[in-house]
Amino acid sequence: MGTVLSGLGLVKKYASATALAGVDVEVGERESLAIMGPSGSGKSTLLHTLAGIIRPDEGQVLLRGERIDHWGENRLSALRRGRFGFVFQSGQLLPELPAEENIALPLMLEGVPRKQAVARARRWFGPLGLEGLEQRRPGQLSGGQAQRVAIARALVADPDVVFADEPTGALDQSTGEEVVRLLTFVTREQGACLVMVTHDADVAAHCDRILQVRDGRVQGHSQYTAAP
Amino acid sequence: MPSLLPLTWHLARRSGRRGLQSHLLAAGAAAVSALVLLALTAAWLGAGARADRTDWRTPHPDRHGTAIQALATTFVRGEAVTVVNLAHLPGHRATPAPPGVAGFPKPGQVYLSPALAELVHELPANQLADRFPKPSAYGTVGDAGLAAPDELLAVIGRAPADPAVSKAAGEATLDTGLTDRAVVSDFSGTTPNAFTAQDKDGMLLGVGLLVVPVIVLATAAGRLGAARREQRLAALRLAGATPRQILAMTGAEAAAVGAAGAATGALAYGALLPALARLPYGIGTWFAGDLWVGLPALLAVVAGVALLTALSAVSALREVVRSPLGVAQQSDPRRTRMIRLALFVGLVLYVVTTARGGGLRTPQIVALLILFYGAFWIVGPWAVDRLGRIMGRFARRPATLLAARRLSDDPRGAWRTVSGLVLAGFVAGFFSVAQLSFSGFTYPHQVAVPAPAGTHTSVTVRETADRARELLKEAGVPATVQVRTGDRADESPLLSNPGVTARISGGPAGLDTAVTVLAPLNPAAPAYTDKAFNAVDDLATGELRSLSLATMAVSFLVATASAGLSAAANVLDRRRVYGRLRLAGTPLRVLDRARVRETVVPLVLLAGTMTGCGVYGAMQLNKAGGTTINTAGALQLGVCVVLGAGAMFAAIGASRPLLRAVTVNPAQQPD
Structure with a gap:
């Protein structure tokens, strides 16, 4: 399995705290990786560093072998837009856009004509169980439905990597379970790899691997043979 | 609670x-x-x-009065000097002192306002001071008798037989309100001076035009x-x-x-x-x-x-x-209803129908203006909503789509952002054609001396002309003096009255000297220039110009402040979504363009319509008032449109750093 994304010796310091103290991490083709750790452990910082949102003080981030951590902001923005997808806990959908336009937005930002972008967005409604909700605005969707729309938006542009930051944090347990199953399955189906931050061991168990982070250091790996 | x-x-x-x-x-x-x-x-x-x-300067007649009061107006350097001539009637009880004056002036006593006293000392006597009696010392008219600190006013004590307080003095052929005469017992008049009478109405118009944009800002x-x-x-x-x-x-x-x-x-x-x-x-x-x-x-x-x-x-x-x-x-979604359009149409029809009737007083005009504003206030969100839907249907780019959806998602909020400038557009349109041009009498470089009452024979008028030539020659003022019979009303400031006119060379100083040295030729109706006909209208035009400039400046400033505040508030309110979108790689310029479009598109459409309404409204008012329109207003309108557009971009641009700040790196947290 080839490496898609890797972080080597990542160090990130804030004024009074060291968020990452030399972290090494790799994610392979179609692999899903859960990053776990207590609050303040540096797990979100690691995700943001791998996604090119935060620049590390030391170390390197490589995407398919190419170093990206020293890229300029415009290039990184384009990378995040085109080759990465994001699912956050909540609030990533534009409240005034209907679901189909929320999903189509990354394509339109890449220059795909609106009709084509919306048509491609509509293809996601069936597989994600969102039929009939194309014209609903985020506020008219349930939490689980909104997260499925967010998953579709993260995947619509065929990214290499999907980053998910506590994607089930705002959902009840059964909805969270359903959403994370869908997220890992669809990501794999699309040929993308998944990097997910969570504090929930049940959620993490859906991933191929779990990376335990504490005080900015990797404490250990767990390997699953297959997602449940 | x-x-x-x-x-x-x-x-x-x-x-x-x-x-x-x-x-x-x-x-x-x-x-x-x-x-x-x-x-x-x-x-x-x-x-x-x-x-x-x-008020006290316009005589309030009293059959049992104790003094004669004669109001006159003269001009120096083009500025009006109000002259109040007073004569105590012998055998009557004392008359109270006029406001701002220490006591009722005795014959020969002269009280000057501070600004006039300054001019009297500044200018040669034969340009101003010689128009008044020469006292040993001038008294001062205090603030209580003045409309403004820099007003030019003289209060002069006269003998009852002095021609300056004669009946002829009150009937001089000058513009309405510049001369008057009556027997009075005190100074309890209720008619304001011609130069201040319209001020309050003018201000009320300005208040009417500005109060709504200010309310928009407070809202x-x-x-x-x-x-x-x-x-x-x-x-x-x-x-x-x-x-x-x-x-x-x-x-x-x-x-x-x-x-x-x-x-x-x-x-x-x-x-x-x-x-x-x-x-x-x-x-x-x-x-x-x-x-x-x-x-x-x-x-x-x-x-x-x-x-x-x-x-x-x-x-x-x-x-x-x-x-x-x-x-x-x-x-x-905060939808708007068609009832708004119906209300708008009803209100505008009412305003137009009422305005067409004409004969409106200023408070009524102001009430109609506020009603008109109200009509636009009601229809604004509806128009924004429809505009958003149409834009959304045809949008191809993400920024336009975002702007369109935002407009139809919260049309009231979008309307609030632009409403100030839309209403300011009305003000600009209104005043662009409200620059009145009064087609008054103009007789440049001419000084007129009416023939004294009872001496209207050709011989006496010729003698007056000879005397005028001598006086002007002595004063060193080059002039051509002509005898006027009054047959041709349009050829001199004497209109249809007989008298003498002098065409003066030498600019304002020459004119002032001529007016001063020729004054004794007819003390009841001293020499004058065409200012005597145009001064009140000129002042009104100047006031309207000041008012329009001030109103436009304030309304644009207030509207820009409203737009800037709303834009900043929108960024703060939406910072979370903006931050998430930026994290996901949405370029800042797309978010910024969406912000600009959601403001500029409704602004262009609605402000354009409102400016047109302003132009139409002012034209109707001008038509009702029988005044001509100064076409220079078009230039003013152009300047306003450019300034308004610049103000809107500046207002939105001012919150761009805020947008950058709230989206720069929402992930800056140790976890």
């Missing part, structure tokens, strides 16, 4: 840096609103006060941070707070912020009072006391702005009160 106040205070304090920013912006908007409202009230009341202080203050507040209070509602409690908490918080801002505006008004008093309008600058609105009015404005802010904030929460889940999840 009082138990809610500590909780409200606690929540406001805990609202964080962004909450504090919202509060500061809201207080700033309330401060500007209060300042402008106080300045408007001051100008309106002040114009009335200074006009009232000129914007109330809605700043609305989304943040909605989320917080929706959560409280979900936690069991009653609608009444929610409204009370919101009202208390917004009223406190509004009151603090308005009080700051009131302090600024007090501090700026001396500077405001130095702004010339009409006959001159102002006494600071005239611009002091008084404590009750000041408190009323502060309370009014605070109340407006609170009402605006409370009305923004209707959705929370109705459905807490609705706002917590932002589920309901």
Whole structure:
């Protein structure tokens, strides 16, 4: 399995705290990786560093072998837009856009004509169980439905990597379970790899691997043979 | 209910840096609103006060009077000098002193306003001082007798037989209100001087045009941070707070912020009072006391702005009160109804029909203007909603789509952002053609001396002409003197009266010298220039010009402040979504373009329409008044459009750093 994304010796310091103290991490083709750790452990910082949102003080981030951590902001923005997808806990959908336009937005930002972008967005409604909700605005969707729309938006542009930051944090347990199953399955189906931050061991168990982070250091790996 | 106040205070304090920013912006908007409202009230009341202080100069006839009062007007360097001639009638009881004068002037005594005294000392005697008697010392007319600190006024004591107080003096063929005469017993007149009579109405027009944009600004203050507040209070509602409690908490918080801002505006008004008093309008600058609105009015404005802010904030929460889940999840699009269009059409038809009837007084015109504003206020959100839907249908680029969806998602909010400038567009359009040109009599470089009453023979008029030539020659003023029989009314400032005219070379100094040296030829109706016909109209035109410039400047400033505040508030309210979009790689320029388009598109459409309405309204007013339109207004309109567009871009641009700041790196946290 080839490496898609890797972080080597990542160090990130804030004024009074060291968020990452030399972290090494790799994610392979179609692999899903859960990053776990207590609050303040540096797990979100690691995700943001791998996604090119935060620049590390030391170390390197490589995407398919190419170093990206020293890229300029415009290039990184384009990378995040085109080759990465994001699912956050909540609030990533534009409240005034209907679901189909929320999903189509990354394509339109890449220059795909609106009709084509919306048509491609509509293809996601069936597989994600969102039929009939194309014209609903985020506020008219349930939490689980909104997260499925967010998953579709993260995947619509065929990214290499999907980053998910506590994607089930705002959902009840059964909805969270359903959403994370869908997220890992669809990501794999699309040929993308998944990097997910969570504090929930049940959620993490859906991933191929779990990376335990504490005080900015990797404490250990767990390997699953297959997602449940 | 009082138990809610500590909780409200606690929540406001805990609202964080962004909450504090919202509060500061809201207080700033309330401060500007209060300042402008106080300045408007001051100008309106002040114009009335200074006009009232000129009442005493227009004689109030009394058959049993004790003195003769004759009002005259002369001009120096093109400026009007009001002359009040007074003669005590022998055998009658004493007449009280006129306002601002130490005592009733005895024959030969001259009291001058400070500004006129300065001119008298500055100019050669044969240009001004020789028009008046020569006392050993001039008295001073105090503030109580003056409309403005720089007004030119003389009060002159005369003998009862002096031609300056004769019947002929009151009947001089000058413009209405410049001469008058009556037997009086005191100075309790009620008719203001011709130069101040229209000031209050003019100011009322300005107030009418400006009050709505100011209210828009105060309303914007109330809605700043609305989304943040909605989320917080929706959560409280979900936690069991009653609608009444929610409204009370919101009202208390917004009223406190509004009151603090308005009080700051009131302090600024007090501090700026001396500077405001130095702004010339009409006959001159102002006494600071005239611009002091008084404590009750000041408190009323502060309370009014605070109340407006609170009402605006409370009305923004209707959705929370109705459905807490609705706002917590932002589920309901804020649609507008067709009834708005119907109301708009009805109101505009009423305004146009009423205006067409003509014969309107200024308060009625102002009421119609406010009604007209109201009509646009009602239809604005509906128009924005429809515009958003049409844009959304045809949008190809993400920024346009985002802008379109935002417009139809919250048309009232989008309308609030642009409404100030849309209404300012009306003001600009209105005043672009409201620059009246009075086609008065113009006889440049001519001085007229009417033939004294009872001497209208060709011989005596010729003698007067000979004497005029001698006097002008002695004074060194090159002139061509002509005898006028009055047969051709259009050829000289004498109109159809017989007399003498002198065509003067030598500029304003030559004219003033001629007027001065020729004055003795007819003491009852001293020499004059065409200023005597045009001065009041010229002043009115100048006032309208000042008023239009001031109104446009203030309305554009207020509107820009409204637009800037709303744009900043929108960024703060939407910072979370913006931040997420930026994290996901959405370029800042797309977010920025969407912001610009959601403002500029409705602005161009609605401001364009409103400017056209302003032009049409002013043309109708001009038509009703029988005045011609000064086409230079088109240039002014062009300048306003450019300035307005620049102001809007500047207002939106001002919140661009804020957008960058809230989206730069929302992931800056150690976890």
